[in-house]
Amino acid sequence: MSRFSFNQITAKLWDLPDLVAGCVEAGVDKVALWREPVAEHGLERSARLVRDAGLSVTTLCRSGFFQLPGWYDDNRRAIDEAVALDTSVxxxxxxxxxxxxxxxxxxxxxxxxxxxxxxxxxAGAGVTLAIEPLHPMYAADRCVINTWDQAMAIAAQHPAGQVGVTVDTYHLWWDDTVLEKIARAGERIAIYQLADWITPLPEGVLTGRGLPGDGCVDMRAFHEAVEKAGYTGPIEVEVMNAGLWERPGREVLDATLTAYRSVF
Incomplete structure (x- = not known):
């Protein structure tokens, strides 16, 4: 449990002050935050709220979207936001x-x-850029980086502390070569995220992920590969699920903790 991090998107409708209070009450000391709700609450207020509660921010999600006009300035802002929130990823x-x-x-x-x-x-800000390969079904509109190899080929052009790769079980589970490659990734693993693949796929596939253990992903095999790579950092549970979002935030957190414990 010392490595567990609750990703804010898992309880999307829980506002930040209640999320922070709920995590403290549940004994959770790590959170992953998203740019949009942080901006809504105010960057400095968010940073102070989390800091005063004794929580650490494991990652800031998300930036990129390099096909859009203004991508450079927006990504620079995102790096500055990560610094303000005292996260390095x-x-x-x-x-x-x-x-x-x-x-x-x-x-x-x-x-x-x-x-x-x-x-x-x-690098000058002390922030690692964590490239996240997304499942190929997202290639057209959301992410053209779809495989571990594609992400690693970009990351390898830079020092490991500057550019790494995100291990997200939901997006990578289908690749029959990925586990052995993750096991050799070493310091390139910037963050490790859990979500399950459930079937049948819902109509809105973006919001149809499952809590760990609810679907067909071999979580234990992923964990063994990440451990072989030497990764000892946070383990985020990041689940986008429309049904889950309808439930009260503390109930979602409790369900997430139960699912996490069932896997590990």
Whole structure:
């Protein structure tokens, strides 16, 4: 339990003050925050709230979306926000194809170039850019980086402390080669996230993930691979589920803790 981190999106409708209070009451001392609700509460207020409660922020989610105009300035702001929240990991979702484009190879090259432009600024701020490969079904509109190899090829162009990769069980479980590659990743693992793949897929696949143990992902195999790599950092539970979001926040946290304990 000392490594457990509650990702804010898992209880999306729980406002930040109540989430912080709920985590403290439950004995949870790590949280992963999202930029939008932090901005809604106010960056400095959010940082003070979390700090005063004795919580540490394991990651800030998310930046990237390099196909959009203004991506450079927005990502610089995200790095500054991570610093203000005293977290050293910023999760990057690369973004999909530019509007009207079918050039996925070109989009992937642009992601690599964009991260190259951002890496020096992030390094100067002490923030690791954590590239997150998303399941291929998200390639068109959300993330053109879809495999572990694609993410690692970009990360390898930079020192490990500057650019790493996110291990997210939901997005990577389908790849029959990924476990052995994760086990060799070493310091490239920037953060480790859990969510399960449940079937049948809901109509809104983005919000149809399951708590660990509710689906078909071999969580134990992933954990063994991450441990072999030498990763000893936080383990976030990040679940986007429309049904879960309808429940009270403390109930969601309790269910998440129960699921986490059942896996580990």
């Amino acid at each position: 910023l999760v990057l979702v690369s973004g999909g194809l530019p509007e009207g484009s079918k050039d996925i190879a070109g989009a992937r090259l642009h992601v690599a170039d964009a991260i190259g432009q951002l890496a020096p600024y992030a």
